[in-house]
Amino acid sequence: MAVSVGEVVQAFRRDGRIVVVGASLAGLRAAEALRTGGFSGSLTLVGDEPDLPYDRPPLSKQVLLGRARADATTLPQRNSVNAQWRLGTAATGLDLAAKRLRLADGEEIDYDRLLIATGVRARPWFNAAEAALDGVFTVRTSEDAARLERRLSARPSRVLVVGAGFTGSEIASACRERGLEVTVAERGAAPLVGALGGVVGAVAADLQRQHGVDLRTGVMVTALEGDSGGRLERAHLSDGTSLDVEVAVIALGATRNTEWLAGSGLAAGPRGIACDAGCRAFDVQGIVTDDVFVAGDVARSPHPLFGYQFLSLEHWGNAVEQAGVAAHNMINVGPDRRAHLWVPTFWSSQFGVNIKSVGVPNMGDEIVITQGSLAERRFVAVYGFQGRIVAAVTFDQAKWLDFYREQIEVRAPFPPDYATVDRQPGGMRPVPAGFQDPSLPSHGATVTLTGHDPNERRVQFTPARA
Amino acid sequence: MCDRVVTVWLEGQGLRMRIVVDLNRCQGYAQCAFLAPDVFEMHGEEALLYDPAFTEAHREQVRRAAAACPVQAILVEADEARVTPVGA
CATH class of the missing domain: 3.30.390.30 (FAD/NAD-linked reductase, C-terminal dimerisation domain)
Known part of the structure; x- marks a missing residue:
């Protein structure tokens, strides 16, 4: 008996099983879009944090200024997402052949289609013992922001911000606005240089200095030193100087949450999970899968407007848009599918x-x-x-x-x-x-460009000028 | 997998309402800061700061602000979406 594609799609929308791994902005928006797109089957959201999906941009701004609570940035929902929520439980493994997800508590969940939106985490300070000192912070989660905000409220004598990318610069800004002494140490020649280049970076440097930041560029922090009680008291810099600080905020960019996929057979690694413009993940052979999708910070996908280079975008807007495309493509087939053509x-x-x-x-x-x-x-x-x-x-x-x-x-x-x-x-x-020379490691870029698709040669763009 | 779905009202958060502003869209028209000054505030010439959770007392203000936003950048959680299913 012949079954039409349309009937298969309808049956999947009615009875299919979708699991979304990652319950932050991308995961939530995808779940909403699946429901509004007509998916009425079983939907499960898995998140390693215990909280409902919350918004992160306010954490380094309003929250550190003390004008919004860290635990109150829960994202509004566009529509009621009827789903099983597995919050506080990380995914630990994936069996592509069996279409089965493994969770930290040992449970396994079978899926028909999977969306991976596990995002990134703050890159930790390289020395674990120093990172554990009282007074050393990163800012990625609402709990991180709550801890740092409490410490800033206690008015530390000096805050050291390590890394002057966007997050580091925003943290320094919040500290100055609270009247705290701040030193910013940046390996590059200027703040924001990795993302915006040296011309605009020079403006950012002026801005910081005018606002009273002790900005030190071209230096690295080489060590953090604690007192006998394990409290941070000093930082050592690569120019041989040292600095008395009570708080150090490590703002050295982010690391993609892909370790749990090691050995799964997906093209997942430190640069993210490679997927096509329709959000379908590639396997390690570079063959596109049709039941595993990727969205948000962890995704890396080719963009036709930028020479089909693979872009990794740690952007709020990208998470929203890509989640919508992924969700749409999970419940549509063939020509009804869309490409993620959002301009970063x-x-x-x-x-x-x-x-x-x-x-x-x-x-x-x-x-x-x-x-x-x-x-x-x-x-x-x-x-x-x-x-x-x-x-x-x-x-x-x-x-x-x-x-x-x-x-x-x-x-x-x-x-x-x-x-x-x-x-x-x-x-x-x-x-x-x-x-800067892109071969130098940098915390700063919020866009990572990698690789070229050979198909680029066949693209028919009409040049705007000869 | 547990198939029990528990529906909870967000009473733990003091029945605060939630908003998020798409700051890619926002162009700093400041209509929201004018209509709901307790929730939205301009920071410098065109950057917006807002409280993502506000109380019932500001509900009308915020609704007006969201409606007046020239680029429709403010998402206020719909009442019906405030019932959040939580799987155990």
Whole structure:
């Protein structure tokens, strides 16, 4: 008896079993989209943290300022997600052939389709004994933020922030706003240099110093030292200096939660889980699976607008969008499936400035200021690569971002060949964007670019100029 | 697998309502800070700070703020979604 594809899809939507591993932003939004998309089968959400899905961006901002509680950033739900919630239980293994997930408590869950959204965790301080000192913190979970906020409320004499990426810079900003003495130690030449390059990084450095941050660039923290009671009291830097500190916040980026997939046969590793633009995971052979999907920070997928390079995006917006695409594709087949074509976008607020980005700045090699000025710290910076606009970054100029997103989407020429609202007096001359050698390890980039798809050669993009 | 589904109201959180603002969308029009100043606050010229959990007393203010947002960046949890199933 012949069964049509449509009947198979309908049967799956009615009786299928979907398991979502990871109960944070991506996992929640995917679960909602599965239900609104018509999936009425069994749905299970597995999360290693005990809390309902909560929002992380406020943790390094409102929460550290003491203006919102760390345990009160629970995400609003778009619709009631009728699901089994397995919170406080990590996934520990995956049997692809048997379609079975293993949990930390020994239980096993069978699935028909699996979504992996296990995200990232804060990269810990490299020395475990030093990391265990009282006064050493990372900020990733609501519990982390609650602990640090309590310590900041006790008014430590000096806070050391290790790493001046977005999270480190936001933490330093919150500390200064609370009137605390802050030293920021950054291996690169400037804050945010990994993500935004040296030109914009120099503005970020000025901003920090103007707000009273003791910013030290080109240095690494080599050791943290405690007193006899195990309390942090000193930090040693690579330039030979040392610093008396009561609190050190380690902000050296994140590590992807893929260890639990070791040996599973999925293409999962330190750079994330490789998947196609439809969110389907690759196995180790590079063959795409059809029942395992990936979304959020842990995913790494090719983006047609950026030369089909695999992008890993630790962005709030990416988690939301990719979760929606993954959920849609889990309950549709063939031509009804969608590609994740979202143009990377993120924001940060620090030292009173609203920083926004669209595209992939660290793919650019040149930069031009199209509006405003660096000196005013109010500008639009456009990044170019091989004659195309690949990104734009704004400082307090958010309203222009949609325009530049469209420019990226149509692969508009770089440098821009039009007059902008406030035409720059010196003309628009691109300068090197000042990114570091990508082979150097850096905490800073929020986008990781890796590899090329050979299919790139067959892509038919019409160049915007000869 | 346990198939018991327990439905709980979020009384543990003092019946606070939840919001999240899509700050990729937000362009700093500040309508929310004007309509619900206890919940939304501008930080500098265009950055927004907000309290993700607010109490019943601010419900109307927040609804108005969400409705007035020119880029519709504010997601307020729907009443019916506040029943959250928790599997044991």
